[in-house]
Amino acid sequence: MEMGSLEHRKLLARFFIDSHVEYDPERIEWPRLPEHDLARLTGLPFWQEAVSTENVTSNTVAAAAALEPDPDVRKAIELQGLEENRHARLLVALTSHYRIDVRLPAPFEPKSLEDDFLFAGFGECFDSFFAFGLFALAAESGYFAPDLVAVFEPVIQEEARHILFFVNWVKYRRSQLPWWRRPLFRLRCGWIILRQVASRVKTARTMGGDGATSDNFTLSAHQDLGAPITLHRLLDLCLRENDRRMQRYDARLPRPRLVPILAQLAHRVLPASW
Numbered sequence: 001m002e003m004g005s006l007e008h009r010k011l012l013a014r015f016f017i018d019s020h021v022e023y024d025p026e027r028i029e030w031p032r033l034p035e036h037d038l039a040r041l042t043g044l045p046f047w048q049e050a051v052s053t054e055n056v057t058s059n060t061v062a063a064a065a066a067l068e069p070d071p072d073v074r075k076a077i078e079l080q081g082l083e084e085n086r087h088a089r090l091l092v093a094l095t096s097h098y099r100i101d102v103r104l105p106a107p108f109e110p111k112s113l114e115d116d117f118l119f120a121g122f123g124e125c126f127d128s129f130f131a132f133g134l135f136a137l138a139a140e141s142g143y144f145a146p147d148l149v150a151v152f153e154p155v156i157q158e159e160a161r162h163i164l165f166f167v168n169w170v171k172y173r174r175s176q177l178p179w180w181r182r183p184l185f186r187l188r189c190g191w192i193i194l195r196q197v198a199s200r201v202k203t204a205r206t207m208g209g210d211g212a213t214s215d216n217f218t219l220s221a222h223q224d225l226g227a228p229i230t231l232h233r234l235l236d237l238c239l240r241e242n243d244r245r246m247q248r249y250d251a252r253l254p255r256p257r258l259v260p261i262l263a264q265l266a267h268r269v270l271p272a273s274w
Helices: 007-019 035-043 047-066 069-098 113-141 147-177 180-205 217-224 231-246 258-269
Strands: none
Touching: 007 069, 007 258, 047 069, 047 113, 069 147, 069 217, 113 147, 113 180, 113 258, 147 180, 147 231, 231 258
16 A cells, blocks of 8 residues: 555544544543552652643644644544543543642643654654553553553553554655655654654663653653563563554554664663663
8 A cells, every 4th residue: 555645544544533432531430449559559650740741742633633634634633632632631530539649731832733743743652662561561460450450451552543643644744745845854753753762762771770760751660660570571561562452453554663673672682681
């Protein structure tokens, strides 16, 4: 299938719209947790970063719908914006219910619709990949109660849809540009990816040290989940979960490749004990 063709464009929009799942974060019945499980949940340090990240992403995606002239693809982007907003509302509902102290940030206002959408999208490709493994780790280790894991399962699967849609949208968007603008678009994407890679490398180098920060919390959060696991094992888990979650979607849509390839390279060179 030719990228950017009418067939690709229709498949891209239809896959996303048809796989949308309805649920209302404000109507979720949060499980009652034993004291030790509640202490684990409220003690995790990344809730503020998670709320802030979803605030930026939801507002960026919602605004990016204005970029799209095709009505079906625009509807898909609007739907993604709704889902991202729902993720933010879900985190607000969780932190409010379990009385976790977070500050609600002011709504993020994108300055450049395309650049901000590209930055958020490539960042989500990194964050979602690691979130797949972290979620599986939390579920397999029993760190979170099964009822709480069940609440977040649709959210994690939505992230798989989001990054699959995004990488296909990038290919589609590039194909719609005049030939002489396509190299510049590739360079812009490459520069944004390099910034995201550099940010993750910085986080990886500080993991376990005194200089660790809340930046890129999906990469470093395994240290807070209480289950003994090496980065080598985490990468293996992320790769497995990435493949599993992508399997359910149309094979004609190209999968996100960059982050899995980088993870495979790191997995090969890192000692198993690291």
